[in-house]
Amino acid sequence: MSQLKDIYNEDFVQKLINTIKTAAPAFDRDKCRALIFQEDWPELALKQRMRRITDSLYETLPKDYTQALDILYQAAPHFTGLSGIVFPDYVEQYGTGHWEKSMKALEMFTRYSTSEFAVRPFIRLNQERMFSQLLVWAQHPDEHVRRLASEGSRPRLPWGISIPSLLSDPAPILPILERLMQDESLYVRKSVANNLNDISKTHPGLLSRIAAERFGSHPDTDWILKHAHRTLLKKGDKQALAVFGFEDTPAITLECFTLHTETVSIGGSLLFSFQIRSSGRHKVRIDYAIDYVKSRGNRSRKVFKISEAVMNNGDVKAFSKHHAFKDLTTRKHYKGIHTLSIIINGTVKASLDFSAQ
Template identity: 55%
Template sequence: MEPLKNIYNEAYVDRLTSDLQTTFPDFVAEDFRTLILQPDWSSLELMERKRRITEALCKTLPDPYTKALEILVQVAPPYNGLGGIVFPDFVQCYGLDYWNESMDALEVLTQYSTAEFAVRPYFIKDTESMIKQCLVWADSSNEHVRRLASEGSRPRLPWGISVPSFKQDPTPLLPILEKLKQDESLYVRRSVANSLNDITKTHPDLFIQIAMDWYGGNEDTNWIIKHASRSLLKKGDKQILSLFGYENSQNLHIKEFQFETASIKIGERVDFSFDLFSEVDTKLRVEYAIDYVKARGHRTRKVFKLSETSIKEKETKPYSRTHAFEDLSTRTHHPGLHQLTLIVNGEEKVSVEFEVG
């Protein structure tokens, strides 16, 4: 698989150089390329490459900031996805003293790529003004701008600069999310759900209250609450399980559990199967957990969903799964005693230990 950092490669730099020259004929192309493609270029990761390009833009575009910004806004439209975040990154790094111009630019630039990372320093500099700006963006006719209001203000935005005040007290964000809780765009609703899921990590009681207040009135809002509840569902939170009708766990029984692997090697797989019998009609959430051994010898749990469905009185449903212990970019396996646990409607039903070597 091509490394993500190669979004910013020499061809990208050449393309950007050409587009800048077309828009600003006095642009010194060779200086720009030299500043970026230094000997360490190949060793830089994605965000390091992005920042190298941003800094080169600052050194080669004309002063003042507003003149450079005018050029970048003209160049930006064809640059989509991660390849386009260089433009809002320029605003992030150099625009804090030009609030109004930067807000206008971010509203435009986010429509081509995303400005979710670029707004973070602005929240730190003036939280109240930035909240007001997001409330304005939440009323935009453009889904990318509305998403910026919710995604840029997330308490735990991946890759984004931390805004400690939102981790300590996320309540100032709630009016933004309230405005977007019935948004017509799934793109925006997913962002609202992600922000709420962030809140579950630090303020679960606050989220549970929001979930109780919002759930049941609108199909789109119901989807948001369900998606935002994914972490608490995996933790087996009783209130959230009950909200979605996952109850009656005492009437659900594991039968014919098959797990015959006492030990495996890293890179191999385990197979397991079981039947699930219910005494009553009920909604059903079936999961399994792996307690992984970490590098220091302790174990941490990851929960995997098998199904969400319903089951009738006296019905038996069969389940089977193969789980791989291959190293991934997101997970490295370590030898030791692991555990697999079957979970039904939040209740642990069966556990078995096995050796990974």
């Protein structure tokens, strides 16, 4: 089975060194290839392979940073998607001493791949200066550059270098996000929502205050705020639920909650059904949670969204759901007694146990 690290393979490297050779006839392809494909290459993970390629380019490109960038500028447009992060990675590794040239390079390279990881060392080096640049990028006509302003400043950027100062105080991020709250690009708006979701994990009240002030001001802003609250909504945070009109109310009742089997095989699926009834007009968010048995016998809850709806007086909605118990890269299943719960507007209405075998 192909792995993500295999985006850096023989074909990629051959295309890369051939493209650079076209831009720089003196480039030593054979030396670069030998430096990349050392004996440990098959065992290297994705980012290790990326860094090996970056370091090999450094050894075979001109040592003058400006000359090396001129060559990389010509090559980068031929490599889009995740594999293209080798170009901003070159800037991350060898450009921190050349601020202005590096900012120009990151702005250019992000249009073909993403420079979100490469800006992180610059934030650590000089947060105030880097955030001034991010504010400029937040107004750029290219959506990829605007997204870089948001994605690069995320407190919890996956795979990115940690920025402890942003985890403890996300205030510097907010002016950047403010400029993007009505962005025309969904690509950008998703990044803004992910950034705010990151913030919510350590500063939930801050996100709720922003939503209380801004929700209803613009459809694109509303989408961002709703998506940004996904973690808090799944946690049943009452302040977050109230922002979107999901009030806890006894007028929504759960009926006919049924497990169609009391035992599920690991690798199989669990079938359950229920219905809800409303005795007034209410906005309703329906989730279910499973308390999974873990390897040491303890349990861990995972919440899954089912639906959102507006229900009028006397409305009844029926639901039937299959939940897969197949092992994933992010979750392994274990034998034992698990618990399934139905959650309405953040409140657990009922729970049933079942056995996984």
